[in-house]
Amino acid sequence: MPVERTSLFAGAGARLEAAAEIAAVSGDTLERLRLPQSVLKVSVPVRMDDGSLRTFPGYRVRYDDTLGPTKGGVRYHPSVNADEVQALAFWMTFKCAALDLPFGGAKGGIAVDVKELSLAEKERLTRSYVSRIADFIGPDVDIPAPDVYTDAMVMGWMLDEYSKIARGFTPAVVTGKPVPLGGSLGRDTATADGAFYALGTIGRGAREDPRDGEGPTAAIQGFGNAGARLAELLAGAGYRVVAASDSTRAVHDPGGLDVAALREAKDSDGELPASAGEELDPEELITMDVDLLVPAALEDAITEENAGEIRAGTILEVANGPTAVPADAVLEEAGVRVIPDILANAGGVTVSYFEWAQNRAGLRWSAEEVRDRLRARMTGESARVAELAAEHDVTLRTAAYALALGRISAANDALGTAKAFGA
Numbered sequence: 283m284p285v286e287r288t289s290l291f292a293g294a295g296a297r298l299e300a301a302a303e304i305a306a307v308s309g310d311t312l313e314r315l316r317l318p319q320s321v322l323k324v325s326v327p328v329r330m331d332d333g334s335l336r337t338f339p340g341y342r343v344r345y346d347d348t349l350g351p352t353k354g355g356v357r358y359h360p361s362v363n364a365d366e367v368q369a370l371a372f373w374m375t376f377k378c379a380a381l382d383l384p385f386g387g388a389k390g391g392i393a394v395d396v397k398e399l400s401l402a403e404k405e406r407l408t409r410s411y412v413s414r415i416a417d418f419i420g421p422d423v424d425i426p427a428p429d430v431y432t433d434a435m436v437m438g439w440m441l442d443e444y445s446k447i448a449r450g451f452t453p454a455v456v457t458g459k460p461v462p463l464g465g466s467l468g469r470d471t472a473t474a475d476g477a478f479y480a481l482g483t484i485g486r487g488a489r490e491d492p493r494d495g496e497g498p499t500a501a502i503q504g505f506g507n508a509g510a511r512l513a514e515l516l517a518g519a520g521y522r523v524v525a526a527s528d529s530t531r532a533v534h535d536p537g538g539l540d541v542a543a544l545r546e547a548k549d550s551d552g553e554l555p556a557s558a559g560e561e562l563d564p565e566e567l568i569t570m571d572v573d574l575l576v577p578a579a580l581e582d583a584i585t586e587e588n589a590g591e592i593r594a595g596t597i598l599e600v601a602n603g604p605t606a607v608p609a610d611a612v613l614e615e616a617g618v619r620v621i622p623d624i625l626a627n628a629g630g631v632t633v634s635y636f637e638w639a640q641n642r643a644g645l646r647w648s649a650e651e652v653r654d655r656l657r658a659r660m661t662g663e664s665a666r667v668a669e670l671a672a673e674h675d676v677t678l679r680t681a682a683y684a685l686a687l688g689r690i691s692a693a694n695d696a697l698g699t700a701k702a703f704g705a
Contacts, residue, residue: 296607301683304674308699311691315375318345318368319352319386324414326392328407331400338407339363342390342415344424345371348693351422352388353378353457353631353638355429356436358407359580362391366581373602374631377624379686381663383635388424390415396431408436412443419444421454421642427634428458430580434470438463454641457634466637468652469630474511475653476629477600478519479660480621481574484668484678499572501525501594503532503564504579505554508600508627510545512576517541524572527564527579528554534567535559569593577604584609592618599623614677622679624686625667632659 302312326340341364344352354374367389375387392411396404419426428437437459444455453464461467468475497520502509505528513523522538530553533539539559547555568575568588575594577583581603584592589609597613597620599605605613605620613620636652639645647655663685671681 297610297679297683298687300676300680301687304670304676304680305684305688305691307687307691308695308701310699311687311694314348314694315346315372315690318343318371319347320344320418321364321368322415322418323364324411326407326411326414328403328410330403338392338394340390340392340411340414341367342418342424342426343367343371343388344418345387345389346375346690347386348690349379349386350384351386351420352424353383353385353427353634354388354390354424355427355458355630356390356392356411356432356440357429358392358394358396358404358431358436360393360395361580362393367391369581370602373624375690376683376686377628377631379689380624380667380682381628381632381659382689383632385425385631385635388426389429390426391429404436405439408439409443412440413447416444416447419455421452421638425454425634425638426456427631434458434460434465437465454638457637458630459637464637464641466633466640466652467647467649468656469633469637470507471511472633472656473508473600473627473630474515476632476656476660477508477512477576477598477621477626478515479629479657480626480664481596481598483661483664484619484621497522498574499524500574500576501567501570501572502576502578503527503567503583503604504577504601505544505548506578508630509576509578510541510548512578512598512600513541514545516574521574525562525567525570526554526558527567529579530554531556532562532564532567533559534562534570574598577601579604582606584613586612589613590616592616594618596621599626602627610677610679620677620679622682625664625678625682628663629656629660632656 322342324340326338328336370389371387378385437456440456441459445451458469459465500516500521500523502513505526523541525534569591571593573595575597578600584605586608589612599622602623667682671678
């Protein structure tokens, strides 16, 4: 796939080359996917609590809607920029297709440090952003969802603001919103639950035997909502979570951290307690000698520089884009199995689809029904990816992209290819 930029977005596109070699894909599809469908940059003005006015850059990218209305989260983070949002929208396109969801990919964000905002300022920021992008979103067009530093309450504000503009209650315009406002049961744990199901289907990979006789070990980089929930699931399945980190510190205990206590402290104080274990440099967590490494924070945690030092047998990518493209070959050569982000963290968008479907049909599913549907979807598509990887002797990442690319291409080709038009 020809992409000229040397950037996060360029790296995202570079992974299509290997996938295109084993997928049934037309040149028309590759050409359509070369650039995002539409990119919106807006100025988001906010009246601050002290009476001053500040403006923040906001973005919304709709990458491709071949398979349906676009879908993707909104993040509030100082590093948000056009290149990052394009890359995330690109990944969302393939994540939705890999899980066989009737969505295309999108992403949005505001370049802001929400830790510096009051709750009222954060609400005004959210409503201002929605007012600027309202013509760009909608239940049949583009459906936002939570991402970094956004949550159910933020989605509730988005729903409320959009409904005022639309002059009618429109719950299907966003997902990940509070359950009383039409949110789905199970959405708050969906990303971690989906990753756990993918891991259970594909297995630990190259190192089938744990490092010692006390059960497999795991290290969690990013002890947020998804990372903390996954740590609980892993502990319940017999893993020893020996290390965890957040934006403040990293802690380590070779005998296993008390995951429940860690989560309680994180929920209470907003950070991991220093007393939980031995403190270590967050960079050291990436290269710890564990069976399972879970990058669950931001992009490019694993780079060409540190990939050669990774000693984990399996990497479960819960974050979006945690492995830089140049690191892929290093990990493959070292025999590290990577369960890629477009599969591993797709539980969130899958339950977002369930939420959207419930809103459109006027239904409310039980938590058990949501979990059963999620488990079936994640295990089924994970098995397909694993089978494709084995059949073509490629990595799980290449297989996941190939599966998604084939589905996108089939939909594009149904409208006629260059060959059909005599080219």
